[in-house]
Amino acid sequence: MATPVNIIVGSHVWVEDPDEAWIDGQVTKITGKDAQIQTTNGKTVTEKLSKIYPKDLEAPPGGVDDMTKLSYLHEPGVLQNLKTRYELNEIYTYTGNILIAINPFQRLPHIYGSHMMQQYKGAPFGELSPHVFAVADVAYRFLAMINESKSNSILVSGESGAGKTETTKMLMRYLAFLGGRVATEGRTVEQQVLESNPVLEAFGNAKTVRNNNSSRFGKFVEIQFDKHGRISGAAIRTYLLERSRVCQVSDPERNYHCFYLLCAAPAEEVEKYKLGKPQSYHYLNQSRCYELVGVSDSHDYLATRRAMDIVGISEKEQEAIFRVVAAILHLGNIVFAKGKEVDSSVLKDDQAKFHLNTTAELLMCDVKALEDALCKRVMVTPEEVIKRSLDPQSATVSRDGLAKTLYSRLFDWLVDKINNSIGQDPNSNFLIGVLDIYGFESFKANSFEQFCINFTNEKLQQHFNQHVFKMEQEEYTKEKINWSYIEFVDNQDVLDLIEKKPGGIVALLDEAWYNIVL
Numbered sequence: 154m155a156t157p158v159n160i161i162v163g164s165h166v167w168v169e170d171p172d173e174a175w176i177d178g179q180v181t182k183i184t185g186k187d188a189q190i191q192t193t194n195g196k197t198v199t200e201k202l203s204k205i206y207p208k209d210l211e212a213p214p215g216g217v218d219d220m221t222k223l224s225y226l227h228e229p230g231v232l233q234n235l236k237t238r239y240e241l242n243e244i245y246t247y248t249g250n251i252l253i254a255i256n257p258f259q260r261l262p263h264i265y266g267s268h269m270m271q272q273y274k275g276a277p278f279g280e281l282s283p284h285v286f287a288v289a290d291v292a293y294r295f296l297a298m299i300n301e302s303k304s305n306s307i308l309v310s311g312e313s314g315a316g317k318t319e320t321t322k323m324l325m326r327y328l329a330f331l332g333g334r335v336a337t338e339g340r341t342v343e344q345q346v347l348e349s350n351p352v353l354e355a356f357g358n359a360k361t362v363r364n365n366n367s368s369r370f371g372k373f374v375e376i377q378f379d380k381h382g383r384i385s386g387a388a389i390r391t392y393l394l395e396r397s398r399v400c401q402v403s404d405p406e407r408n409y410h411c412f413y414l415l416c417a418a419p420a421e422e423v424e425k426y427k428l429g430k431p432q433s434y435h436y437l438n439q440s441r442c443y444e445l446v447g448v449s450d451s452h453d454y455l456a457t458r459r460a461m462d463i464v465g466i467s468e469k470e471q472e473a474i475f476r477v478v479a480a481i482l483h484l485g486n487i488v489f490a491k492g493k494e495v496d497s498s499v500l501k502d503d504q505a506k507f508h509l510n511t512t513a514e515l516l517m518c519d520v521k522a523l524e525d526a527l528c529k530r531v532m533v534t535p536e537e538v539i540k541r542s543l544d545p546q547s548a549t550v551s552r553d554g555l556a557k558t559l560y561s562r563l564f565d566w567l568v569d570k571i572n573n574s575i576g577q578d579p580n581s582n583f584l585i586g587v588l589d590i591y592g593f594e595s596f597k598a599n600s601f602e603q604f605c606i607n608f609t610n611e612k613l614q615q616h617f618n619q620h621v622f623k624m625e626q627e628e629y630t631k632e633k634i635n636w637s638y639i640e641f642v643d644n645q646d647v648l649d650l651i652e653k654k655p656g657g658i659v660a661l662l663d664e665a666w667y668n669i670v671l
């Protein structure tokens with residue numbers, strides 16, 4: 154943001170406020186580099202001239218639908234415009250060809266109905282009110298351009314709870330509307346893509362502090378089109394499933410939805426898997442949150458089973474999936490005590506034995522082999538195979554490791570299964586990709602997961618900078634357009650700090666790990 158040079162006594166300005174983020178006011182005095190401001194919430198504050206921004210007194214009362222129309226494109230100006238529009242229930246605003254969406258936290262069916270889809274179909278970008286459908290429409294029209302058809306990707310980015318997944322669903326619904334075909338027999342590709350959402354959400358989403366249905370994985374959905382612009386295939390790629398959540402969950406969060414759904418399944422199912430209430434399982438009872446307001450787990454269990462039918466997961470496969478889910482819950486309740494030998498462990502009591510037996514039964518493996526795998530470490534050397542006993546703490550670590558691996562393999566298997574059943578079109582030349590990856594996260598205690606997530610977001614920010622600023626400016630130069638260089642915060646230094654070889658954090662971690670292994 155450039156330093157305003159035209160602020161004088163009497164100017165209307167924005168100044169930072171601890172409660173409101175920004176508050177407007179009028180400059181009453183300027184002393185050197187400082188200004189005294191009388192704010193509209195009755196305070197008198199002194200701030201550096203370089204930290205206050207002029208307020209546009211002629212801004213339309215309802216805000217502007219494209220931020221590039223603002224007289225001053227600074228943070229308080231942008232936020233004020235978004236706030237004004239949000240108060241009028243206008244949740245979408247453009248900044249050039251970028252769409253900013255504000256989470257309405259309420260259903261707004263009137264802006265997503267089929268009549269709205271019909272309106273946006275083929276309408277020139279910017280002619281109608283800003284909308285997520287307009288963005289999808291542009292991407293689709295690029296495909297339809299004769300001789301110049303181009304694949305396109307839409308990046309949905311924002312903090313946790315900002316509304317990325319909901320926005321992605323709207324994008325997919327609209328693309329299905331544009332490129333869908335009438336179902337002749339069985340399910341269409343677009344139906345299967347849309348129905349894959351509830352399945353993925355049941356296994357990849359969880360309640361977090363910020364969002365009751367937070368995606369704990371990133372997703373890139375590729376929708377393939379034939380030469381007539383009809384959807385001919387699709388592929389879903391997933392990234393970075395949060396594995397640690399399977400064994401570790403803190404108040405007021407929950408583990409992945411599927412665990413609670415299964416505990417709320419019809420009685421005969423629950424009995425079949427020898428399950429009880431979520432409160433009985435270590436992987437769930439580390440947090441006291443078991444239910445979500447306005448959500449029925451038993452209803453969602455049946456809805457997930459129906460969605461699985463639609464995406465082509467057979468009854469037998471569904472049973473196998475839930476057997477693994479139940480096995481993980483039982484696995485987490487296998488508790489160890491010290492064994493007779495030094496640094497060895499045994500099952501703590503009959504309860505632990507019951508859970509070990511049930512886990513083995515559900516996973517269809519040998520009980521003794523499972524117990525050994527948990528309580529012993531096997532080292533294979535060129536000469537021999539060495540079995541070493543583990544103390545209870547290490548056995549617990551290997552138990553949790555097994556649970557995490559089982560869950561993430563189950564998730565990957567599900568995604569593969571969905572992809573196989575939706576089917577890819579090998580002859581498709583064009584696709585629209587939608588990337589819904591989880592946004593920046595900053596908790597009281599941040600782990601390696603947050604490091605990876607935030608790094609990914611920095612990479613996406615760099616891509617955005619390249620695209621929006623660097624490439625745009627190259628174009629201006631090429632077309633000999635008179636322009637003044639736009640300053641932007643380049644995050645290349647942050648990326649170098651993390652990924653540069655040698656000397657970056659990741660390279661150093663690799664080196665440290667290599668030394669330990671050696």
Ligand SMILES: Nc1ncnc2c1ncn2[C@@H]1O[C@H](COP(=O)(O)OP(=O)(O)OP(=O)(O)O)[C@@H](O)[C@H]1O
Nearest residue numbers: 258259260313314315316317318319364367368591
């Ligand atoms: N356009 C919308 N209309 C109505 N409600 C919405 C909309 N967008 C978001 N919401 C509400 O906000 C909640 C959070 O949105 P969503 O799950 O899409 O966030 P997210 O950015 O994907 O979060 P995370 O990164 O944690 O997965 C939704 O469950 C829904 O209740």
